[in-house]
Amino acid sequence: MEETNYIRKYTGIRTDTSNNPRPTGTASGVKPSTEEALQEPPLTESYYPHRKTYYDKLKLFQISDLHKPNELKGMMSRPLIFLTFPVIFYSGFSYGSNLVWFNVLNATASVILNGTYGFSASIVGVCYISPLLGVAVGAAYTGWFGDAFIVRKARKNNGIMESEHRLWLFIPSLVLIPSGLILWGVGSAHHVHWFGPVFAMGVIAMTNTVGLQLSVAYCIDSYRALSGEAIITVILVRNTMSFAIGYGITPWVEDMGLQNCFITAAFVGLAQVCTVFVMIKYGKGLRETSVSRYEGYVDEMAKSGMVH
Incomplete structure (x- = not known):
């Protein structure tokens, strides 16, 4: 894909023989004087890259590609280095902790819906209409309502939108995550009507959607120029947590039983959501302390062609 591979060598500023950059034309808003124009070297054919022929575009290998610097090392190391940015790490933790539930x-759908309520495999599948509806509600909440909420918060803050404003949208999760987990696990342990666990599926799916969207948006709002590789860091943290719970949930339920397991899960989920208040209070300060590092990595990625 030529356009995404294109190396931009010119930025619209022509330099003279003394290596002093001079703005040309009126792009900078300043028109050069006649004397300055005469001192600048004329444009030559070598200034412009040669247009590729149709045959050149069909080549499997381009000679110019052999002279490009290898950026693989930086692309592999930066997502790991970004773990040291508290906001990026927290975004991954927040994403992962919501996905965990x-x-x-x-992991427990068959145990509860089939084992407790005797649903067939096809009916268990039909029950996933509830999470589908929950995802739609969560998307509308973080999308339509969330955007209006952010605008309102920015207006109250003298027209300045701060990344932490978005974190206030986690407030409903303080109630929804614990209640959804208790209704799902504890309700099933006490054989409540099947509508209770099915409704809980929708609640948990909704909180998962809210956590996913808010976590990613918080990361991008904080480090927009690094968002491409910062999201890789977020995914690394998320996948690590998701991988771990896959191994832990079965012995957790078997050793503690549905009731005690999900009471514990509800308090863990509540504690996890409460960490948002730490970032609401200290997130801006943490971002300010990382400004110089942020600018350094933006420059590094710009030189490698990763930021335009």
């Missing part, structure tokens, strides 16, 4: 739901 939906993984718990998936």
